[in-house]
Amino acid sequence: AQRVTQPEKLLSVxxxxxxxxxxxxxxxxxPELFWYVQYSRQRLQLLLRHISRESxxxxxxxxxxxxxxxxxxxxxxxxxxxxxxxxxxxxxxTDKLIFGTGTRLxxxx
Amino acid sequence: DTGxxxxxxxxxxxxxxxxxxxxxxxxxxxxxxxxxxxxxxGPEFLTYFQNEAQLEKSRLLSDRxxxxxxxxxxxxxxxxxxxxxxxxxxxxxxRSPANYGYTFGSGTRLTVV
Numbered sequence: 001a002q003r004v005t006q007p008e009k010l011l012s013v014x015x016x017x018x019x020x021x022x023x024x025x026x027x028x029x030x031p032e033l034f035w036y037v038q039y040s041r042q043r044l045q046l047l048l049r050h051i052s053r054e055s056x057x058x059x060x061x062x063x064x065x066x067x068x069x070x071x072x073x074x075x076x077x078x079x080x081x082x083x084x085x086x087x088x089x090x091x092x093x094t095d096k097l098i099f100g101t102g103t104r105l106x107x108x109x
Numbered sequence: 110d111t112g113x114x115x116x117x118x119x120x121x122x123x124x125x126x127x128x129x130x131x132x133x134x135x136x137x138x139x140x141x142x143x144x145x146x147x148x149x150x151g152p153e154f155l156t157y158f159q160n161e162a163q164l165e166k167s168r169l170l171s172d173r174x175x176x177x178x179x180x181x182x183x184x185x186x187x188x189x190x191x192x193x194x195x196x197x198x199x200x201x202x203x204r205s206p207a208n209y210g211y212t213f214g215s216g217t218r219l220t221v222v
Contacts (some may be wrong), residue, residue, distance in 0.1 A: 004151075006151075034210065043213045043214065043215045043216070044152070044200070044202075044211075044213040045213065046210030046211065049210065086151050086152075088151075094157065094165055095140060095157075096142060096154045096157055096165065097142075097144075097152070098154070099151030099153070100151050101149065102150075102151050
């Protein structure tokens, strides 16, 4: 079965603290994974994808095939990081995305 | 990608009425996707088009739902005989061959009363 699991609905941290948003997936093929972010009153937008191995706004995510995980990390959270974060799995050939239920990140000053 | 437009932003309708939503991607978006999102859930795939061809429909898309993308440009999603369970945010997204990520629209929020 194709599935993305984000176990935390809400993650609250103080500014400057490290952040890790968890994502686990189930997929029979070679996975292509993404993180999308939705800031308050804005549309969903791509944050990063595992293929590019890039760091966006200080966030990184490493694909761990052994643990079937794609956790999102940032060493020092900022207040402007407060948003809804969705992990998503792309299905081969169709590019349709299977989303997790999302994690709301709250960064307090 | 400069954007995907969706119209209307909000729609309130009485149960049993038909509604139609529109999505305008940019010209480079050869693939167009429709998703539905309910409270506390991530977006769920409904259907997608490659140019004008509808290539896949989710089991979520009952017979009351129909989508079109004439000429491979804008797309419409129609819901006939709306039910309260249809209340959700309907998201459209475009994807171009040169870009791995989607560009999402702002969505149409449907409330069935």
